[in-house]
Each structure stands twice: as structure tokens, then as C-alpha cells.
Amino acid sequence: xxxxxxxxxxxxxxxxxxxxxxxxxxxxxxxxxxxxxxxxxxxxxxxxxxxxxxxxxxxxxxxxxxxxxxxxxxxxxxxxxxxxxxxxxxxxxxxxxxxxxxxxxxxxxxxxxxxxxxxxxxxxxxxxxxxxxxxxxxxxxxxxxxxxxxxxxxxxxxxxxxxxxxxxxxxxxxxxxxxxxxxxxxxxxxxxxxxxxxxxxxxxxxxxxxxxxxxxxxxxxxxxxxxxxxxxxxxxxxxxxxxxxxxxxxxxxxxxxxxxxxxxxxxxxxxxxxxxxxxxxxxxxxxxxxxxxxxxxxxxxxxxxxxxxxxxxxxxxxxxxxxxxxxxx
Ligand SMILES: [Zn+2]
Ligand SMILES: [Zn+2]
Numbered sequence: 001x002x003x004x005x006x007x008x009x010x011x012x013x014x015x016x017x018x019x020x021x022x023x024x025x026x027x028x029x030x031x032x033x034x035x036x037x038x039x040x041x042x043x044x045x046x047x048x049x050x051x052x053x054x055x056x057x058x059x060x061x062x063x064x065x066x067x068x069x070x071x072x073x074x075x076x077x078x079x080x081x082x083x084x085x086x087x088x089x090x091x092x093x094x095x096x097x098x099x100x101x102x103x104x105x106x107x108x109x110x111x112x113x114x115x116x117x118x119x120x121x122x123x124x125x126x127x128x129x130x131x132x133x134x135x136x137x138x139x140x141x142x143x144x145x146x147x148x149x150x151x152x153x154x155x156x157x158x159x160x161x162x163x164x165x166x167x168x169x170x171x172x173x174x175x176x177x178x179x180x181x182x183x184x185x186x187x188x189x190x191x192x193x194x195x196x197x198x199x200x201x202x203x204x205x206x207x208x209x210x211x212x213x214x215x216x217x218x219x220x221x222x223x224x225x226x227x228x229x230x231x232x233x234x235x236x237x238x239x240x241x242x243x244x245x246x247x248x249x250x251x252x253x254x255x256x257x258x259x260x261x262x263x264x265x266x267x268x269x270x271x272x273x274x275x276x277x278x279x280x281x282x283x284x285x286x287x288x289x290x291x292x293x294x295x296x297x298x299x300x301x302x303x304x305x306x307x308x309x310x311x312x313x314x315x316x317x318x319x320x321x322x323x324x325x326x327x328x329x
Pocket of ligand 2: 145
């Protein structure tokens with residue numbers, strides 16, 4: 001008995017010496033406050049000699065049941081379940097900053113103020129990534145929906161004061177002309193206001209320069225028509241050092257549904273049949289050719305590859321790396 005008691009007595013006698021330790025676990029010590037903020041939303045990769053920076057504008061609860069078409073509620077839920085998701089699915093709003101070495105190009109601009117707190121974070125993330133808006137030479141818009149064009153405006157001034165904006169003429173002709181409002185369902189009406197208001201200062205300054213069809217915008221960047229989601233929806237193809245990246249705008253809205261089932265469309269498509277055809281074609285080509293994809297609404301950073309699976313496709317997110325050493329090719 002004595003032997004067992006001795007250590008306990010020793011421990012008790014030592015307690016006063018550890019008074020500070022006792023204090024640390026006492027009620028006077030406040031818990032560390034939770035931060036509840038995400039890491040800065042930028043992600044960088046090299047494509048040959050071109051630097052690509054994905055910029056997050058925000059995330060936004062996507063009302064899958066109200067927006068997805070051609071799949072049905074049960075079908076959508078079953079596919080979401082396979083990815084451990086439930087409606088509404090938090091969707092990313094991504095844009096991509098491309099530094100060719102000569103020019104700094106922003107592909108899409110996020111929603112600006114048009115999505116409330118869910119958007120408008122692109123500028124902070126652009127600065128966090130090491131750039132300033134004054135450095136952006138050109139902005140290429142995949143289309144003129146609010147979550148792509150809204151970020152060019154800063155309360156009636158140009159958010160990118162030195163930039164020229166490029167967009168397919170079929171989109172600028174359509175969305176900048178209020179007369180076309182009568183030809184679309186009511187829920188697309190705000191898209192006209194968003195495009196007109198966001199681009200007003202650039203139009204007035206002669207800095208909106210539409211292009212037609214397929215166009216070489218820079219030696220490394222081509223515009224490829226991809227109509228359907230909107231009349232002038234465009235894919236920007238960037239090539240350097242034998243690698244290719246396709247910034248494909250709104251080819252996919254909900255990855256968990258549209259990769260396994262590419263014929264699921266969204267009610268915001270101007271021409272759902274053409275949008276579906278574009279998606280099927282893009283998936284097939286990207287799976288075959290192995291191009292990088294940079295997607296506006298796939299979970300940030302929205303950069304990855306596509307693989308063909310039984311009866312559909314799957315998304316392979318880019319492997320994370322901190323190795324951004326200059327390309328030697
Ligand atoms: Zn869109
Ligand atoms: Zn979009």
C-alpha cells in the first residue's frame with residue numbers, strides 16, 4: 001500500500017509549483033476566436049511560358065432544382081448524392097488572369113456588386129495575387145451574363161482603368177440592345193441591365209472592342225465561338241510551350257451533374273440544344289486531346305482535365321503544387 005500511495009502524495013505536494021499550468025486551463029483563459037474567413041482566392045499555374053492565375057470572385061448557392069433542365073429532380077439529386085452534395089450546391093465564380101509576359105489579360109471579371117455578398121471579391125483576390133487593376137491591358141469576356149461582366153464596373157467608374165474589353169459581337173449586339181429584352185423569358189431581363197450598366201463607361205470611352213467569330217486576339221490567345229449558352233458565348237484558347245488551356249466560360253454549371261450527364265442544361269441557356277451540343281463537343285475533344293480546362297463555375301480554382309468514363313465524363317482537378325519555376329521550353 002505504501003508503495004502505491006507514495007507517487008500520489010508526491011504529485012499532490014508538487015501541485016503548487018505548477019500553479020501557472022493550472023491557470024492555463026482555468027475559466028479566465030478565453031477560447032481562440034474562430035476566424036470564419038477563407039484563404040485568399042487565387043491559384044497559380046504555368047502553361048508553358050504563360051502564367052495563369054485563377055481568381056475567385058465568390059461562391060454562391062446554386063438552386064439546382066430550379067435551374068437544371070433535362071434531368072428531373074430525382075435524377076439531379078441522385079447525381080449530387082454521388083458527389084456527397086445536396087441542392088443548393090455552392091458554386092464558384094471564377095475568372096482567370098493571364099500574363100503572357102507582354103500583356104496582362106483578365107478572362108471574365110466576376111459579378112461585381114450584382115450578386116451581393118456572394119460576389120465582388122475578385123479585386124481583393126487580384127491584389128492578393130500580386131497584381132493591380134491598373135496593370136490589366138485587356139479583358140476578354142466569355143459572354144455578357146452578370147456573373148462574368150459585373151466586375152468590370154466600380155460604381156459607375158472603370159474598375160480596370162487601362163483595359164480594353166473584348167467580346168464576341170453577337171453577345172454585345174444582343175445584350176447591349178434593350179429591344180431584345182422582349183424576346184427572352186423574364187428571368188433573363190436583369191442580364192440586359194447588368195451588361196449595359198457594367199459596360200457603360202467602357203462603351204462611352206470607345207474601349208469596348210467586339211470581335212467576330214474565331215479571332216486571334218494575341219499570339220498566344222484565340223477566341224473560339226461556342227454559342228448556345230448565349231448567342232456569342234466564346235471559349236478562349238491559350239497556347240504556350242506545347243500546352244493548351246481552354247477558358248470555356250459557362251460550358252458547365254454543376255460539375256457533379258453535367259460531367260456524368262452532359263445533356264442536362266440550364267434555364268439560362270439562350271439556346272439549350274446548341275449549349276448541349278457545345279458541351280458534348282468540348283468534353284469529347286478535351287478528353288481526347290488532354291487540354292487544360294479553366295471553368296467559370298467548377299469548384300475553385302476550376303482548373304483541371306477531363307476523362308471519359310462509362311457513359312459520361314469526369315473532372316480531374318489540377319494537382320496542387322508550389323513549384324512555379326519558369327518553363328524552360
Ligand atoms: Zn452564363
Ligand atoms: Zn456564369
